[in-house]
Amino acid sequence: MANRRSNPPLLLLAVIGIVLYLAVIIGSVYLQTPGAAADTGADDPAITKQEAAEAAAQFVQQRFGLSDDYRTSVLHQSYTVRHAYLEDAELHDEYVKHFENLPLNYFEVEINDAAKRATYYIDVDYSNQRIIGWEAYTTPALRQRAAATAATEPLQLAEQAIIEQGFELEEFTRVREEPNVTAPERRDRPRPAVGTRYLYESRDERIGEATLHLTLSVANGAVVSFHPVFNIPAAFLSWQEQQDAKAALMTNISMGVSLAMTITALYIIIRYRKEISFRRGWLLSLVFLAIYVTNNINMLPALRAAHGAGPSQLQAIVYLCFVTALAVLMAVSVYFSLLAGTFLWRRQGWDPVAEWHDRDFGSQVMTATGRGYLLCLFILGVQQGMYFIGSQYFDVWSVSDPSQSVLNMLVPGIFPLLAWAAAISEEAIYRLFGIAFFLALVRNRFLAVLLPSIVWAMSHTQYPIYPVYTRLVEVSIIGLIFGFFFLRYGFLTVLFAHATMDSILMGVTLIDTGDGTQDVIGTFYLVFPALVGWILSWLHRVTKRRDPQPTSS
Template identity: 50%
Template structure:
């Protein structure tokens, strides 16, 4: 049984964590030698998506024969390879100073579907200046009623004229040998502009006497691209291993439920599982613009809808896995004489939730401090850096204000699978408490290596350390405390990402999310007390799953 010293001990940890977080955050700009792992503020758009759409449509009407009958979508995109390269060679700040205004690492891409010609245009818009940086015409537009080609020489002249029309000086570029005049593909390289070994290039495609694509780019060396792909492959392998072991854990949870079917109350865990499902499905619909970031030449709509429903089916399976983990994990701990979390019908349920919320926030502050310190050490000692991920960006959401609700989906599922069930499962196998916490933490960490942080092994170490802390919180204070600690941490991080968008409403909404877990904990406490119509009961003591021996 924990003593009254438990709360002061957690308060001390929270103070340490908050000191670490604020200290590293405010001092790192004066101490760091590399780009921060935090979200890059230079990647914040200065114009709205509506302004980008208007600029792209005006350009397409004037230059690309766009008709009035059209549909438009705007997505946030990134030059991830270029961003990674300049960070790896430690020229990130130099790149921003020299090329950040004209060739930003992040930009808006406007998809315009011409409903008359069935052509699809992808137009890249500088999200700071509204300038058109490049464009691509889909295959349907290329095979339209364009003028006949005037030969290779005429196509090259058209490519050079387009280069000049877009604000470049043709005499400062040379035509690369890798150009393919027979296919209408011309690659021009700058004689002077480069960052590291990456030279400024412009790729122009001409089809039937019509420019069908224009893309400025920097020629990131193949050696870096090979290294980055190898890193991505390792992350994908670790993710697959994590998914495979998690599947085996889910099958084991089903076995536990079947074996103890007469003793399991199957309604337990349904509310949390349904909450996970509802939040995640809502987030999938919210991420529709993000699903458009990986597209082909034609309209991205059909691909996006297919991916949406595929993700919803996958999330349904995750919800089942979460339910299995909640039910089986609860049973395994009952076999050890421990109730994983109190029942609504118990008099002290509301007070237990409120106490778990308070403990969760204190642990959360400690975890945030540890994570910030790990990020700092990783950046300074191991040259770790991150790139933007358009497929997971708040700028690619229909309603960014809804994004931080995902904190609850992550907390419910991951604490159920890797703490509640995972620790009990591996404890039964290994008979060792430390391994029982460490192994599910590693499995959980492997599933987080797909985030674009390089080298990828550092993410494995960082999340494993966080998993050990959450495991301690679970063993010492129970499932509800671990749940609130995880939800509070993710709510704070996601709320801050919303605040970084810069708008007044985003700042207010993001700030509100920092306090949302506290509000939820207090509301459950208040509602439970009102519905039970009895004086508030003292909270049930947070019984440690492995109490420390008395001396």
């Protein structure tokens, strides 16, 4: 199939991509906008996680008492709902200037005191180690310590805490005193269910339609919960919930169609098992599984970011087991797609997947690597152009996501390896098999490329980019480009293009952390796909050179 069509000028497309990318940067500076990627508000921490942990432990020791048998873990957290509202209302810059003491991003230190059977979550400003909020989940151990102060009225304790946190009490009005007052910004974390709740509303401090509130809980002679929050307008919360529901629906549709594709691939494998070589695809599937499982383990701290009451480790491990089992099923789907996709294309007289035993495999890999980089540059330029147009004319914006933050990884430096898992799985399922699958259904080449691209795009709509339809459009267009070049150059080219694009984007994420070590590692990942291609080509050349040559009879 690749031989039937003339090859488009990839070098010219790469130049166009670079020009688009630079134009977006220049345009963003000129217009004084966030540019291609909406500002996530994730400024670099000025303190280390260890310093945050020490500040939190000192605070707990002073306020609650802390035994010698305790452990700490530090997470990057964000007020994502507040951030989303600020982006939607175009108030982010104003907020950062006016509410410097209430950061959108911070370190959350979890302290588990084994001796007292108590868990504390302490929010630490990661620019100056200041404590900005806390929650205590405890057993009767805390009540014993609180007995000495139990005589103090809960209201007096609440007001003392407000003053100690640097707020002027006279600038706030106590709104209500109820047992079930919850903060309107943190849906992922329940408040302590005991004690008396207090809510104070600022008379003057507001951003847009959101007014500053202080929420407190007092139990057993201690303030067990304190958070400065903003009452985000109900209209925005409703809009965001509708957007998230649409994203969830599209994700579910994508999962359903992908499952149907996997079942169809299995049917094809069973039906034509005598014509299929089962040695194909198993190595790529294992590489995908190894990288994906490694990434899941690496993301264990991030899995603790959305926690409930008490220690978060157990629930994170349970979820880790679930996603690991899911990774195994995904690896099976990748294997089925590689087998069935290759078979369907071979029946049409085209083999899009180069194999190790091919005499020219090494040269094909090097060619695919070069083409992959050129195609990657073009797609990056197109993607940045779409982001810029979206932010300027369609009110597209994004927010920080702690569950994807490199600050919440055990080893941030291995995060970009995930690029290869994404490239292997998505190119196998939605290009190699997906296009062949839909081509058999609709008998139209353009629709056969478009439909799996839409299915693929739907699975990307739950990223925190709003409105959610923009992500659907963006990824569908990128899917069309990948599909177009798959039909011309085969599987290896789009595999390397996809892996290179994600490696660059993830490498830049490491560079953006501001850490010198991560800068070096992130820079390395910019050229890592080229190194992979060269190593594969070299190994193939060496291996084939050592193979015994057939002797003439």
